[in-house]
Amino acid sequence: MDLDLRLVRYFVAVADELHFGRAAAKLYISQPALSKQIRRLEEQVGAQLLVRDTRHVTLTARGQQFLAEARRLLAIARTMQQPARANTVRMAHVFELDTSREVADAYAARFPDVALTEHALDSATQLEALLQYRLDVAILRITPRMLVEHPAGWEHRLLRLEPLVLVGGDADGKSGPGTASLHDGPLDVFGDPPESGSYNAHGDFLSAAERDLGLELRWLGTPGAFSHCLARVTRSAGRNRFLEFHSYASRYAEHGFALRWPREAQPYYPWSLAWRSEPPTSALAEFLRVARAESAGQGWLHPAPAAAGPPWLPPDDPVRREDGFAGGR
Missing domain, CATH: 3.40.190.290 (D-Maltodextrin-Binding Protein; domain 2)
Incomplete structure (x- = not known):
């Protein structure tokens, strides 16, 4: 299955905020929808990226590695769409x-x-x-x-x-x-x-x-x-x-x-x-x-x-x- 860049963007937003509510507001989507999309991403990569409970959100070791990779991937996508002048x-x-x-x-x-x-x-x-x-x-x-x-x-x-x-x-x-x-x-x-x-x-x-x-x-x-x-x-x-x-x-x-x-x-x-x-x-x-x-x-x-x-x-x-x-x- 091809990796969905939209899901990668959602993950980076959650990783930046470490809070699903704030990330959802930043992305202009509902919190339940964001949680569902993050689960889809974890299914795509075959690993848990986030640990979440009622009070905290943290990155797993794989999540920390994936975050660095995700930032590079999104940066490459942006530069392909907007080449340097x-x-x-x-x-x-x-x-x-x-x-x-x-x-x-x-x-x-x-x-x-x-x-x-x-x-x-x-x-x-x-x-x-x-x-x-x-x-x-x-x-x-x-x-x-x-x-x-x-x-x-x-x-x-x-x-x-x-x-x-x-x-x-x-x-x-x-x-x-x-x-x-x-x-x-x-x-x-x-x-x-x-x-x-x-x-x-x-x-x-x-x-x-x-x-x-x-x-x-x-x-x-x-x-x-x-x-x-x-x-x-x-x-x-x-x-x-x-x-x-x-x-x-x-x-x-x-x-x-x-x-x-x-x-x-x-x-x-x-x-x-x-x-x-x-x-x-x-x-x-x-x-x-x-x-x-x-x-x-x-x-x-x-x-x-x-x-x-x-x-x-x-x-x-x-x-x-x-x-x-x-x-x-």
């Missing part, structure tokens, strides 16, 4: 952080005739869009979970180690005005905590810093645009201290807020290039070359000259195994 590059930005924008600016300046289509997506959504052929390239933070859930079908390379610095607060008088301690009271962070339901790659990074560096973090949610973040920082009247991307911190400094480098450790947020494991179009190949050249020209993989503390990355961060990352805690 040779003179187009589709990419995305994470909010208003400047890494992807600077790469896009450099590429557009060098290849003005290529159609560069840009979107705003967080890291996990970028990877999903990449594997679903809705993006050609991603600039994102890679997490261990991404590698477990998507073990094949894509390549990645470290592009930038962006420092996080301290914004606001009063000088502590213990050293020069350019540095401050990570441990002089709580640090405000623009991120969604694990229990929020919108926890993402950024939140995962902050949680690792909280645990490994012993930080006291106050999670403020994710306002999105820089203007909203600036309004929150302004309302603090300089009393609160924020742990922020250097991309944003330098803009806060333009509004009169102090920018200081952490003394005990220097957190670096790793941005990576990601693309599918297939021959790239000429436009995409040039984009990857421009991005790497931009990284080398701006010294994005070297420690920040003003950094005071030793470099830090989460202990389990995948980029620790890459050639572009040298040392650190």
Whole structure:
């Protein structure tokens, strides 16, 4: 019997949600109908893919293997239906952080005739869009979970180690005005905590810093645009201290807020290039070359000259195994 791609799509939706009701709503079908279709799929493949009871849905070992195969199969089907356009590059930005924008600016300046289509997506959504052929390239933070859930079908390379610095607060008088301690009271962070339901790659990074560096973090949610973040920082009247991307911190400094480098450790947020494991179009190949050249020209993989503390990355961060990352805690 031929494998029904519609049933494969249903299975992936259930595997993503681990909940038949949510998956059914996502697919616009009834829950009993979805359960029936999943049983049909299991009959076709000759193995149980899901374990379900009244409260939980989990993948069997065969289901986990089938999920990886199913994602690749659906990706192939999509690309057969929508072949890549040779003179187009589709990419995305994470909010208003400047890494992807600077790469896009450099590429557009060098290849003005290529159609560069840009979107705003967080890291996990970028990877999903990449594997679903809705993006050609991603600039994102890679997490261990991404590698477990998507073990094949894509390549990645470290592009930038962006420092996080301290914004606001009063000088502590213990050293020069350019540095401050990570441990002089709580640090405000623009991120969604694990229990929020919108926890993402950024939140995962902050949680690792909280645990490994012993930080006291106050999670403020994710306002999105820089203007909203600036309004929150302004309302603090300089009393609160924020742990922020250097991309944003330098803009806060333009509004009169102090920018200081952490003394005990220097957190670096790793941005990576990601693309599918297939021959790239000429436009995409040039984009990857421009991005790497931009990284080398701006010294994005070297420690920040003003950094005071030793470099830090989460202990389990995948980029620790890459050639572009040298040392650190």
